Amino acid sequence: MRRSIFSLIRRLSVDTPSPALKQLPTFVAFAIALLLAVLLPSVVITLPVAVFRGSVIMILATLLSLYFARLRRVTRWSLLVPGFSLLAIALLRNGTGGTTSLFSVLIILPVVWIAAEKGRRWVVVAIIGTSAAIMFPYFANWDLPANAGEWIRGVFTPFVYGVAAAIINELSRQARHQLASIQRLAREREVRLKETLSLAEQLQENQQRLHAADRFTRSVLDAVTEQSVIGTDLRGLIDVWNPGAAMMLGLPASETQGKRHIFEFHSGDELENRSRELNYPPGATVLNPGFSALVESARLGIAEVRDWTYVRSDGSSVSVAVAVTPRVDEEDVTVGYIFVATDVTQALEVARLKDEFVGLISHELRTPLSSILGYLELMRDDNEAPLSEEQLQYLSVAERNAHRLLRLVGDLLFTAQVASGKFPLDISQIALNDVVAGAVESARPAGSAAGVELILYVPEESIAVRGDALRLGQACDNLISNAIKFTPQGGTVTVSLESTDVDAIITVRDTGMGIPESELDQLYARFFRASTATRNAVPGVGLGLTITKAIVIAHGGQLDVESEEGVGTAFSLSLPLPRRP
């Protein structure tokens, strides 16, 4: 019951903003009252004019309510509708017996409308409206209530209506408030729901992305069959074992993950040696010391690829190059290690074969040369049957060429050593003055034969560096013999030695044919020959500068060249000086 009253009030006053709907009960009640007044003989229409005016005003008020209903926005001006309705009811009452009219009760309907309006002042307006409507018959006759009873009716009735209006106002205020809260909550709930939905969507998206990344990682791991990828925890217990690892070590993932440690697949001797190198005292750590040695570089954050030997379950071994990297969690804390190993058996075999080949070639070429040179010398030294002057001259030609061949073999062997990274240097403290002077002296015969003047500038004080005297001498020899070869008769080759604060610089400058600028950057390539060299038929195979450069680089030095075609070339060989104490 209470609920239905509330809902009615709510429907009429709050929920339904349409003024037309609010006006409907008043209009219907008015119409019924009018019908009763016309049809029932007991109801007497005392003033037909007033009744007519009231009806017209009621129709106008209802039309006005329809107008307001059509407006999109809610306006306070719609309160004109109950106002006019009150006036219409007052006229109806006035026309149907005035103060004695049966239709006073109709007043309640517009009053409810007004009183339900937001704001307490509308309670007052409702009381005044009621009072005005009840007292209307007096006002219409320019009269005042005749007795106290009529006064009371004119004041008390509006007062009661006013109380009712106040209650209605309060109830509708509460209802409005509740509704607003409910609406706010509903809106909030809607917003939350939307947020939740979008979060859920994001989550799903992230999950999908994560799944995709996971699948990608898995397929990459599975696709890598030439390398073994093994993941472990901090103690070396294996938890990742890709097909490459299965292939390389001959065990499926099911037999290693969570069951075996990485160091079980390493050569024990190697791990022990490395542990000793790194000074891991045996038993001093909770970890297997071999494992500590294995992950040393990763633990220190150094990217390192080291050669190890893996031992398969059947006892056979495989040479591998292993890169160890730490695995970190989302807070960047190391939680394990990843070992990526490449089988280098074949690479090692190729390198070994290459070394063997170079050694073999060198041996096979040098052995016949040993015979040639040895027997030529025997002929020269044969005291029993001395050679004629002419024969001796022929002999020196043969000897010179045999020596040339021997040098070439030496150069080839040396370049092969440089290429394979094996470059033996015999380092000691040496005086560059002697090296440079020695190279110039040994080049003098070739210089005078070619008609090229050799000039030497060496400072009086000794310039000492750490290096291989033989190799540096070879570098100087190469530069000087090149300079002589490329300088026409009558030219000069100047060899100088000087020092700066940090470097010793040997310069070999010639007045020769020069090197085209476009060829300068190919100068140190193996077997490269400058176009000026081939054009002028200068002999050589194109190894001298390659070797010279390799020697200089191995000493931590630098080889620079300046050249102008037709003017000359200058090579400068700089070597770092030892730091002064």
Next chain:
Amino acid sequence: MVGTVSAGTPRVVIADDDPDIRALISIAVRRAGLELLAEAEDGDRAHIALQEHHPDLAILDVSMPGMTGLELCRLIRADDAFAGMHIVLLSAAVDDQARAAGIEAGADEFFAKPFSPREFGAWLSQLTIRED
């Protein structure tokens, strides 16, 4: 006789797989006035010749079929029967590592090929004088 240098001419066994080099060495040996006992063309035969003759000096090529000069050199040094024997290694390898490996294996002298017969002979003559 074993392990002692005879008062007379030092006696020599040479081993090299190249017959021309072997001939060159033998000429140098003879010119230096040493006595050539035997020539071998590989490491294993050289070992047999050494066991047979117990020379004062063995001239061995490093690269030989079968046992290499280095292996033979180590074998001699490990065998008391050859105590006091002089060993010269000849090698076509040029770098210092080859020389170091030869000396480490127990050789008294290391000659790189190509060697000058004149210089080699001079060294052999000096040996004769020292042994006398």
